[in-house]
Amino acid sequence: MPRRSATMLASLLTLIALLFTALLIIPVPYAEMSPGPTYNTLGKDHKGMRVLEISGRKTYPTSGNLNMTTVRVTGPEYKMNLFEAVYGWIADDRIVVPHDTLYPDDKTPEQVSQESAEEFSQSQEAAKVAALRYLKIPVRSHVVVGTVFKDSPAQGRLHAGDVIKEVDGTAVKGPEDVGKLVTRHKPGQKVVFTVVPADKARQAEKRGTEPRETKQVTITTGKAPAEKGHAAKGAGAKDRAVVGIQAATDYTFPFSMNIRLADVGGPSAGLMFSLGLVDKLTPGKLTGGKFIAGTGTIEEDGQVGPIGGIAMKMIAARGKGAEYFLTPKDNCAEAAKHVPGGLTLVKVDTLKDAAHAVEKIGKGDAAGLPSCAKS
Known part of the structure; x- marks a missing residue:
């Protein structure tokens, strides 16, 4: 081979090696989503623990699958290289998204993880409430102190889990009532909370009775902090009185329901948890032995909401x-574009829709169920 040709070939090979090295070492601001584990809510997790455990109430045998689904994502500290990003863009079983879509710059990785864990916990409680209400099993609810903010007037005076009965002698029926009653005051004025302390409320719950041992807590209101990036709206809005708590709704269930699933976060398993509970608490095998999976958030009233990562x-x-795949109504158009072969999408908007669909599938009568169409 002539010396000039050999030199050119060597240079070309060196350039290719450099480009390939660059692909492997140059970080890009992207993250990757891929299919994650799925768990049968009627069965056990990867550690051999039952996903749903019910005690204090008669349960019934189940069969088949009601699988909740997950998405695996790269961690917040993972630095994706250019080669991985390009591969993810062309692969059918991966999605590449901007890093700050999953991990916003204004939140630490710990905050993102904590929020995901809280969403998962909230979805579990909502799933229980939705299932029992669907089955017309009474569920007692209470307005409680959900969060006490640091350095607020309420710190040390109210505590997370305190049951709020009244504010200034007016009965509280929902979390929104607390804010309305507090903001009738001006900053610096006193507001009186009638509460059942959290420890007394827990004791009453164990006894299966209503918490009644109340006490009055007087708090001097403070001024609402200015919202970052937003001007105060309306006259006097900047002088709105606050005590520094976030009210929430807590529920007392007539029997024990435990949802055990480690290393999972977010709210998207709510629907499948509810269906699993419904199946275990009702006679007959709802799925008829069929393999059904799905996703969707769940509200206490049984409304099903959309999720991310449907493909x-x-x-x-x-x-x-x-x-079969139970698909939230608002995810249907996107799902229909990416549905794998052999999987039938069933559109659902409520827990009632989903339970009806599962029953129909179990009986081999799925032909008339609502499906998803491309937009």
Whole structure:
């Protein structure tokens, strides 16, 4: 080979090696989503623990699958390189998204993780309430102190879990009532809370009775902090009185329901948890032995909400053997564009819709169920 040709070839090979090295070492501001594990809410998790455990109430045998689905994401500290990003863009079983879509710059990785864990916990409680209300089993609710903010007037005076009965002698029926009653005051004025202390409330719950041992707590209101980036709206809005708590709704269940699933976050398993509870608490095998998967948030009233990563969740479900996929109405158009072969989408808007669909599938009568169409 002539010396000039050999030199050119060597240079070309060196350039290719440099470009390939650059692909491997140059970080890009992206993260990756891929199909994650799925778990049968009627069965056990990867540690051999039952996902749903019910005690104090008669349960019934189940069969088949009601699988909740997950998405696997790269961690907040992971630095994706250019080669991985390009591969993710062209692969069918991965989605590449801007890093700050999953991990916003204004939140630490710990805050993102904590929020995900809280959403998962809240979805579990909502799933229990929705299932019992669907089955017309009474559920008692209370307005409680959900959060006490640091350095607020309420710190040390009220505590998370305190049951709020009255504010200034007016009965509290919902969390929104607390803010309305407090803001009748001006900053610096006193407001009186009638509460059942959290420890007394827990004792009453164990006894299965209503918490009644109340005490009055007087708090001097403070001024609401200015919202960052927003001007005060309306006359006097900047002088709105606050005590520094976030009210929430807590529920007392007539029997014990535990949802055990480690290393999972976010709210999207709510629907499948509710369906699992419904199946276990009612006679007959709801699925008829069929493999059904799905996703969707759940509200206490049974409303099903949309989720993220629908394409990856469908791939995960089909990979495990699912034949039907319960799809939130607002995810239907997107899901229909990416549905894997052999998977039938069933559109649902409420827990009632979903339970009806599962029953129909279980009986082999799924032909008339609402499906998802491309937009």
